Amino acid sequence: MSAFSKQMESKIKSMLHGSEGLIIKSLGEHLVVAYMNGMVDNAQLNLNLLTPLTGNAHFDSIDKLSEMIPIGDCKSFNQLSDAIKKLLSGYALVLLEGKKGGLLVNIANIPSRAPSNADTESTIYGLLIAFTESMEKNIALLRSYITSDKLIQEEVQLAAEPQTSASLLYLDNENEKNPFVELIRKRINKRKCKGLIGSPLFLKILTDNKYALFPEMSLSERPDRTAQALLEGKVVVMVEGNSQVIIGPNSFVDFFESVEDRYSSWGLGMFSRSLRALALIISIFLTPLYVAALTFHYEMIPVPLLEPLIMSRSRVPFPPLMEALVMEVSIELLREAGARLPTKVGQTMGIVGGIVIGQAAVQAGFTSNILIMLVALAALGSFTTPNYMMSSSIRFIRFPMLIVAGFLGLIGITFFSAFLFIHLLRMTSYGKPYMYPFYPPNSKRLINTMLITESSPFQYETDLTKSNTKGGKSRVTKWFKSNNEE
Structure with a gap:
């Protein structure tokens, strides 16, 4: 090892705080190649980097050194401290004695899995491929669907320790800049x-x-859904090392849209969305209405149902609120256990556990048959939501709704529903009204949303700027500007 290579090894190791894994290759007295073990492609290293440089002992400049390397991603740097992050990302450093800086050569081979089927957004129709943990592969996969020069990729850096790389992707509108991009920056x-x-x-x-x-924003691992979001004028954020991308802005109805809806006819798509809307109402209100009716409003129960209901609850020693909370917590425990266990064990746990616990609870007199059926329907209603984040929010909301129904009856349900409705009206996503197109109302966009008609590029923000315009700027534009100036 030459004196120059020993000097560079000592200097780089000091910048890495003595961390192991650094490999220094000395190519003559004045040339050094440095890389991290296990993070480079050994075939490229030997064939396209070490072999061309071996036997050429003398180089006059960094530019001539670059001409000898048959790798496209090869660029120079001025300060060694600026190249350390790239070294830790799988790049090789080529250093020449007596010259400031050196070369960064991309021979990275970070371990990652190949694109596979989507796990969290499984569908019957449509594409099966999903994103991986490699941002380069994800962007390449996305560009294979949108072969347009208007697809813009912009790298951003979050001030974090360690630093995290991310990319903004959006379609360029020649007539108007995308307002959401500047807000994200x-x-x-x-x-x-x-x-x-x-x-x-x-x-x-x-x-x-x-x-x-x-x-307010959604996570997706499907490239076809991400491509459709870009065509609608939305912005996509890709984070290095993550197989899910961030899509925004989103409205409330976007979380109930499945990829299959666009592959189906308008009738089937509208039926599926209407069914999910009904499932949403059942999931939130079914068990609270049961608790409110049994606690305060017996007159709401039809007379033919009174006798089987009384017989079912005759052995239950708990009030309806306690009975419903016990069953709801049991359902959540089964769901959480099934999600944490291995796949085959988790499925068995959910099925067997639900049957055994439900049957045992009825025989022991802890709950009634009717409540088990209602809790199961409410759980099924929350599981029909295509987005897992929205499904979790719905399940969470059911608990405070149950509590207010147990203490205040229909009055509590009414007040809590009003609170949720006001909360939804006040929410925004990237400054865009969350309940659009319901509020601000846009009848044309609402019809298109229900009928699953295709959206043209940039239609998403164009609708927003035109809705509810009275004498100049729209209410949506004012909301967006106030949010952008925070």
């Missing part, structure tokens, strides 16, 4: 945090209101 630049940043944590940084009960 501002939020990223003024946020500072520590720890590993994944897509779910990155989503919290970009959210309008961190105390919102409902998700």
